[in-house]
Amino acid sequence: MRRAGFWTASVLALILLALAAVVYGAVPLSLHDVAAAITGQGDPATIAIVRTLRAPRVLLAILVGAGLGMSGAALQGSLRNALAEPYLLGVSGGAAVGAVCAVALGVSGAAALPLAAFAGAAIATIATLLVARAAGGRADPRVLLMAGVIIGAFANAAIMIALADAPPNRIRGALWWMMGSVADADWTRVAWLFVYVVIGAALLLWFGRDIDVLALGEEPAAGLGLDVERAGRRIFLLSALLAAATVAAAGLVGFVGLVVPHLVRMAGVRRHRTLIAGSALVGGVLVVAADLAARVLRPPAELPLGAVTALIGVPFFLVQLRRLA
Amino acid sequence: MIRFEHVVVRYRRATGAAVDDVTFSVPRARVTAVVGPNGSGKSTLVRALLRTVPLASGDIVVDDIPVRSMDRRAAARRVAVVPQREENVFPLPVREFIALGRYPHQDVWRAAIDTDDAAIDRAVRLAGVVPLLDRSTAELSGGEWQRVRIARALAQGADALVLDEPTTFLDIAHEMAMFELFALLAREGQALLVVSHQLNLVARFAHQLVLLHRGRVVAAGSPSDVMRASILEQVYDWPIVITRDPAVGAPSLLPLRRGTHVL
Numbered sequence: 123m124r125r126a127g128f129w130t131a132s133v134l135a136l137i138l139l140a141l142a143a144v145v146y147g148a149v150p151l152s153l154h155d156v157a158a159a160i161t162g163q164g165d166p167a168t169i170a171i172v173r174t175l176r177a178p179r180v181l182l183a184i185l186v187g188a189g190l191g192m193s194g195a196a197l198q199g200s201l202r203n204a205l206a207e208p209y210l211l212g213v214s215g216g217a218a219v220g221a222v223c224a225v226a227l228g229v230s231g232a233a234a235l236p237l238a239a240f241a242g243a244a245i246a247t248i249a250t251l252l253v254a255r256a257a258g259g260r261a262d263p264r265v266l267l268m269a270g271v272i273i274g275a276f277a278n279a280a281i282m283i284a285l286a287d288a289p290p291n292r293i294r295g296a297l298w299w300m301m302g303s304v305a306d307a308d309w310t311r312v313a314w315l316f317v318y319v320v321i322g323a324a325l326l327l328w329f330g331r332d333i334d335v336l337a338l339g340e341e342p343a344a345g346l347g348l349d350v351e352r353a354g355r356r357i358f359l360l361s362a363l364l365a366a367a368t369v370a371a372a373g374l375v376g377f378v379g380l381v382v383p384h385l386v387r388m389a390g391v392r393r394h395r396t397l398i399a400g401s402a403l404v405g406g407v408l409v410v411a412a413d414l415a416a417r418v419l420r421p422p423a424e425l426p427l428g429a430v431t432a433l434i435g436v437p438f439f440l441v442q443l444r445r446l447a
Numbered sequence: 448m449i450r451f452e453h454v455v456v457r458y459r460r461a462t463g464a465a466v467d468d469v470t471f472s473v474p475r476a477r478v479t480a481v482v483g484p485n486g487s488g489k490s491t492l493v494r495a496l497l498r499t500v501p502l503a504s505g506d507i508v509v510d511d512i513p514v515r516s517m518d519r520r521a522a523a524r525r526v527a528v529v530p531q532r533e534e535n536v537f538p539l540p541v542r543e544f545i546a547l548g549r550y551p552h553q554d555v556w557r558a559a560i561d562t563d564d565a566a567i568d569r570a571v572r573l574a575g576v577v578p579l580l581d582r583s584t585a586e587l588s589g590g591e592w593q594r595v596r597i598a599r600a601l602a603q604g605a606d607a608l609v610l611d612e613p614t615t616f617l618d619i620a621h622e623m624a625m626f627e628l629f630a631l632l633a634r635e636g637q638a639l640l641v642v643s644h645q646l647n648l649v650a651r652f653a654h655q656l657v658l659l660h661r662g663r664v665v666a667a668g669s670p671s672d673v674m675r676a677s678i679l680e681q682v683y684d685w686p687i688v689i690t691r692d693p694a695v696g697a698p699s700l701l702p703l704r705r706g707t708h709v710l
Contacts, residue, residue, distance in 0.1 A: 334550075
């Protein structure tokens with residue numbers, strides 16, 4: 123019952139928040155206007171606002187949330203670490219460095235940028251694991267996290283240096299990457315993020331049972347016949363790819379991957395296949411809500427999306443950390 | 448059913464071999480116990496069987512097939528292992544936790560089939576965890592947690608069960624109940640390999656003992672063959688007398704205070 127209620131509530135929340143995000147804005151629209159604009163009726167200005175500004179923005183927010191939620195769920199399960207998530211592990215930071223370098227080198231386009239980001243994310247991931255091992259082992263969740271935060275700080279510094287003397291018209295600015303935003307969403311970016319999120323989701327769901335087994339621990343998983351090293355690597359890379367794609371599309375949006383899987387577990391979901399699917403859904407809800415809040419809280423200014431998610435995530439992180447101690 | 452044949456394991460950056468030329472076999476319907484001091488290579492043998500450490504030389508053979516040439520899942524269908532420690536990071540309902548024992552029998556999408564349910568039912572009854580099924584693994588006592596882990600291993604439907612220090616954190620009653628369960632499983636025809644510190648306990652339950660010291664087998668055979676003061680004093684580097692358990696006459700070890708003169 124609790125689970126059925128969870129799925130219904132999440133889908134409803136997603137629909138209502140998405141509608142609210144399309145209706146609300148500098149030019150307020152009615153639901154009627156929106157419906158008309160989607161079917162191609164009404165005045166051209168409204169159609170333009172809905173179709174080229176607000177609809178892609180909402181969809182991008184949903185996809186970013188879905189990608190980060192799934193990435194966090196898979197990382198937490200496979201690393202057996204309730205505090206794992208792409209932003210805190212430095213994976214997102216590495217992705218941002220990769221994307222910034224690609225942009226600085228003149229590579230652009232919504233298709234290629236995620237690949238550059240993925241290269242950066244993979245390097246950051248390996249660096250985090252090596253630092254954690256040198257500092258006393260991956261087995262301690264806090265050590266791994268510390269390593270991730272260090273790599274993330276290094277990535278932030280690298281972005282600021284890389285963008286210090288970049289021409290403003292070519293690069294959207296260091297702030298955009300480091301604070302995250304879905305404000306300049308367009309359909310190409312939505313489409314490409316959709317492709318990456320769908321591929322990542324399909325593969326993670328395919329390996330979902332392996333994550334259940336990995337979550338038991340290295341030796342129990344080996345006892346059940348899982349090739350622990352290979353499965354762990356595969357899931358880590360898939361999680362990094364998902365996170366990297368969201369970073370390439372919307373910059374660094376932290377804590378979504380941390381908060382979302384815990385919310386889904388609170389609803390009684392345990393198996394990773396369902397957990398990953400639920401995290402995609404709830405991730406979408408959370409980022410749409412955060413983006414809406416970013417626009418509503420201090421109009422006409424827009425708050426950075428990553429700042430809003432951090433405001434939600436930091437207290438949550440502290441609660442989890444306390445539980446761990 | 449399981450044979451360790453001249454097994455050598457070396458850890459990276461270690462000078463000597465952790466396990467050095469170890470040979471013994473684990474037959475069906477018997478409890479075989481591997482004993483020895485800390486660092487004697489007991490857990491390394493289990494890790495080698497799980498293939499989490501590579502063999503430097505020698506072979507581990509299950510039903511005449513070398514483990515290293517076996518598909519990992521196929522190996523898990525023949526030999527179930529209960530590792531020494533297992534942390535409960537993301538608690539599960541006990542029922543789902545035990546059902547994970549069917550993992551080596553399942554392909555990617557098939558979550559549950561009839562033989563799965565039968566195997567799980569049998570495992571749950573044998574391990575005596577029926578009353579725990581609707582609890583969460585976070586709410587179990589140490590003894591219950593061990594039983595639930597053993598139930599998961601039994602659900603694997605393997606003919607051999609390997610347990611690494613299964614009673615470390617248990618009190619006397621739970622420890623005894625655990626070993627009674629091993630004896631029962633052996634009577635049912637399973638091959639049991641128990642790695643343990645509890646010499647007196649395994650002397651009463653095991654059909655054969657393998658005593659390891661610095662990675663080598665120093666004695667193997669029936670409990671009364673292995674439990675000799677002359678052997679054990681050397682291995683544990685401590686004065687020891689061997690008495691008889693007053694109930695069944697099994698050999699029983701008694702470490703002495705230093706300087707004690709045995710009458």
